[in-house]
Amino acid sequence: MGWRGLPLRHPASVLVAGRPYSHATPSERHTSISMNPSRLLEQDKSSYPTLEAPCPYFGACGGCALQDLAYEHQLALKRTRVARALATLPSMPSFELIGLEDPWRYRNKAELTFGESNGRLTLGFHAARSFWRVVDLPDCLLLPRLAVEIVNGVRELAQATGLPVYHTRTHQGFFRSLIIRSGSVTGQVMACLVTSPGSREVMSRLAQDLRARHPNLTSVYWGITTRLADVAVPEELVHLEGAAHLDDQLGPFRLRLHPLSFLQPNSRQADRMYTYLCDSIRELPRGIAWDLYCGVGVVGFYLAKHVGRVYGIDVEPHHVELAGANAALNGLGNMEFRVGRVETLLLDRRSWLAEAKPDLVVVDPPRAGLHPHALSALLAARPMTIAYIACNVQSLARDLRVLLASFPRYQVRALRAFDMFPHTNHAETVALLTRRG
Numbered sequence: 001m002g003w004r005g006l007p008l009r010h011p012a013s014v015l016v017a018g019r020p021y022s023h024a025t026p027s028e029r030h031t032s033i034s035m036n037p038s039r040l041l042e043q044d045k046s047s048y049p050t051l052e053a054p055c056p057y058f059g060a061c062g063g064c065a066l067q068d069l070a071y072e073h074q075l076a077l078k079r080t081r082v083a084r085a086l087a088t089l090p091s092m093p094s095f096e097l098i099g100l101e102d103p104w105r106y107r108n109k110a111e112l113t114f115g116e117s118n119g120r121l122t123l124g125f126h127a128a129r130s131f132w133r134v135v136d137l138p139d140c141l142l143l144p145r146l147a148v149e150i151v152n153g154v155r156e157l158a159q160a161t162g163l164p165v166y167h168t169r170t171h172q173g174f175f176r177s178l179i180i181r182s183g184s185v186t187g188q189v190m191a192c193l194v195t196s197p198g199s200r201e202v203m204s205r206l207a208q209d210l211r212a213r214h215p216n217l218t219s220v221y222w223g224i225t226t227r228l229a230d231v232a233v234p235e236e237l238v239h240l241e242g243a244a245h246l247d248d249q250l251g252p253f254r255l256r257l258h259p260l261s262f263l264q265p266n267s268r269q270a271d272r273m274y275t276y277l278c279d280s281i282r283e284l285p286r287g288i289a290w291d292l293y294c295g296v297g298v299v300g301f302y303l304a305k306h307v308g309r310v311y312g313i314d315v316e317p318h319h320v321e322l323a324g325a326n327a328a329l330n331g332l333g334n335m336e337f338r339v340g341r342v343e344t345l346l347l348d349r350r351s352w353l354a355e356a357k358p359d360l361v362v363v364d365p366p367r368a369g370l371h372p373h374a375l376s377a378l379l380a381a382r383p384m385t386i387a388y389i390a391c392n393v394q395s396l397a398r399d400l401r402v403l404l405a406s407f408p409r410y411q412v413r414a415l416r417a418f419d420m421f422p423h424t425n426h427a428e429t430v431a432l433l434t435r436r437g
Helices: 026-034 037-045 071-086 145-161 200-213 267-280 298-304 317-329 349-356 372-381 393-405
Strands: 096-098 109-117 120-126 134-136 175-182 189-195 217-224 236-242 246-250 253-257 288-292 309-314 335-339 360-363 385-390 410-418 428-435
Touching: 037 071, 071 096, 071 393, 071 410, 109 134, 109 145, 120 145, 145 175, 145 189, 145 200, 189 200, 200 217, 200 236, 217 246, 246 267, 253 298, 253 317, 267 298, 267 385, 267 410, 267 428, 288 298, 298 309, 298 317, 298 335, 298 360, 309 317, 317 335, 349 372, 360 372, 372 393, 385 393, 393 410, 393 428
Parallel strands: 096 410, 189 217, 288 309, 288 360, 309 335, 360 385
Antiparallel strands: 109 120, 109 175, 120 134, 175 189, 217 236, 246 253, 385 428, 410 428
């Protein structure tokens, strides 16, 4: 779930005032074209007084967009943006946006990029409005202090190897990105250096030196990729040093994670969000729940105590493997996980409806929202309740429009937003829908 802004899209795929571009009025179309997401955000921010951002890199770094607003104004701005995106949908309930008591150093995972400046290796986030420049960050106020110390150690040791940084324009070089993961409860830290193919001896020595400097660093992985794109998703993972997994806890559940595991980046808010979800479905019979895009199974863990059985689907085999292992770790025997694309597995409707006709379906899709085939399969399954967890309120609005207008008809019974990403322009939104007959 990205946090550096929305990708640019063709106007035909853009929602304007909650409607497809082709259905928008001329004035709405003009506004949508003349204002890209960053300009629209700046217009929204102009309604609030600004202050001096605590971070000296604010404005240059593309990681944060709202540090120059008081936190209560950030929450008000985000609530306005969510409400505006959903405003044209029929019969939408009022909603709260739940903030964080301490909106600093909350991120349990971050992906930083290696860069180069004046012949020296840099490590940080991409510069604002730039795919090429990297802002070197000796500190980030969203990351735990121990994670920042380890990031600085990685930078220094990588520089000492003399190996070059990977350049996305030339597709040459070695060091590409760093995935840093912190245990919110355990305090453990895991580092994964993502590089082009190279010497295992060099990387093993770097990992040993890094753990010698930082004894609290639980494990070090090496991610290897030949992909041309600047993404921190390696094709091969090599465990170099320390434990194979990072141990953590979310709410009452123990978790084992590896570098690529998906988990909401704000553990406190994630626990609140999933608890809210379970509190909202307590009146359901102890039936069948689907957890679509399940990741390592955390949503299903919360549901497992309230329903008879949970079926989880995720496209990543390593997610499903850890989901099963974590379910066993927590003594949850009423869960089953399957690997595959949601839209593909749900096409076999006879199998799903015969084995596991759902009473409740929870979807937590990527920013693009639900695939059309997944939407049609969801409607064919006719669950009594749908819980839609959205990191992109525009995709949520588009998919809700289908669910509210198709057969069977659904209505939005409850809505709540959570500030999962303080100081950025993103919020997580949960919509609870019930079937109308």
